[in-house]
Amino acid sequence: MNDIHQTPRLTREELLGYAALLMAIVLFSTIEVAVKMIQETIPPLRLAAIRFILTGLILLLPAARQLAMRQHPFTWADAGVLIGLGLVGVTLAISFYHTALHYLQANVGAIVFSANPVFVAVFAPKLLGEKMTGRRMIAMALGLAGIAVLALNRGTGGPGWVRGILLMTVAQAAFALYSVLSRKYMPRFGAIVITAFAGLIGGALILLLSWATEGYPFVALSLKTWGRLFYITIVATVIPYLLFFYGLVQTGAARGSMFFFLKPVLASAFAYAVLRETLTSGMIAGAALIVGALAMTVIPERRITIPD
Numbered sequence: 001m002n003d004i005h006q007t008p009r010l011t012r013e014e015l016l017g018y019a020a021l022l023m024a025i026v027l028f029s030t031i032e033v034a035v036k037m038i039q040e041t042i043p044p045l046r047l048a049a050i051r052f053i054l055t056g057l058i059l060l061l062p063a064a065r066q067l068a069m070r071q072h073p074f075t076w077a078d079a080g081v082l083i084g085l086g087l088v089g090v091t092l093a094i095s096f097y098h099t100a101l102h103y104l105q106a107n108v109g110a111i112v113f114s115a116n117p118v119f120v121a122v123f124a125p126k127l128l129g130e131k132m133t134g135r136r137m138i139a140m141a142l143g144l145a146g147i148a149v150l151a152l153n154r155g156t157g158g159p160g161w162v163r164g165i166l167l168m169t170v171a172q173a174a175f176a177l178y179s180v181l182s183r184k185y186m187p188r189f190g191a192i193v194i195t196a197f198a199g200l201i202g203g204a205l206i207l208l209l210s211w212a213t214e215g216y217p218f219v220a221l222s223l224k225t226w227g228r229l230f231y232i233t234i235v236a237t238v239i240p241y242l243l244f245f246y247g248l249v250q251t252g253a254a255r256g257s258m259f260f261f262l263k264p265v266l267a268s269a270f271a272y273a274v275l276r277e278t279l280t281s282g283m284i285a286g287a288a289l290i291v292g293a294l295a296m297t298v299i300p301e302r303r304i305t306i307p308d
Contacts, residue, residue, distance in 0.1 A: 097168065
């Protein structure tokens with residue numbers, strides 16, 4: 001019998017998963033610019049709380065319907081899982097994320113947060129049993145090199161820059177853990193249930209933190225501010241979260257998270273277009289490395305099969 005070299009093709013489910021991940025990251029990449037445009041009106045923790053409480057309320061009815069259709073009754077263990085996801089993915093990750101953006105430029109925040117796949121690569125083998133292949137490690141190294149080039153071309157910022165970097169690093173580590181845990185519990189709950197209840201639980205806890213540190217949160221907002229809030233909630237949160245979780249289910253947490261390497265490229269382009277933040281040739285070179293890393297991740301590896 002002769003060995004046959006096969007170049008595997010992406011399945012329909014994988015193609016849809018990658019398309020969903022790409023669209024999710026495009027929408028996620030607008031969040032830094034949107035937050036920068038509203039941060040003078042709403043303190044960071046209050047903004048994070050409103051963003052995710054609104055997300056939970058929007059998805060609450062379909063989430064309740066999904067839970068009602070489950071074959072197994074909702075248990076205290078289920079409640080504990082959803083509370084834990086809310087604490088890790090929203091209260092911890094998002095409160096640190098919004099606070100970090102208070103000290104960082106939009107494209108710098110996106111650059112730091114896009115190292116998310118590194119933390120996913122640490123958590124996924126332990127929690128999901130996903131293997132880290134040699135090719136994926138090379139792709140990750142390329143992605144990190146691209147982020148380094150982008151970061152070096154940004155230099156350092158103003159007061160609080162180091163604090164912002166540290167806060168954003170904690171935020172991305174918590175979000176990576178949330179991504180892996182959500183992928184683990186997706187068959188049990190579904191993306192809508194996880195996003196809705198994590199948003200409500202985590203957002204409510206952030207609201208309490210905001211009340212304690214930023215003052216009375218229930219203040220009147222202008223129509224312009226509400227318009228930007230609904231953009232941040234629906235376009236930059238609800239839709240991309242659902243797309244992101246769908247993509248993770250189809251492609252796996254470690255492979256799917258590699259799309260986060262695209263975030264600084266897109267966020268830098270949006271920041272340049274909207275906020276006129278600098279876009280240099282070095283940043284374009286970093287973007288090229290990141291695109292190469294994604295290509296290595298998405299294109300299937302050649303396998304050898306032995307026919308019967």
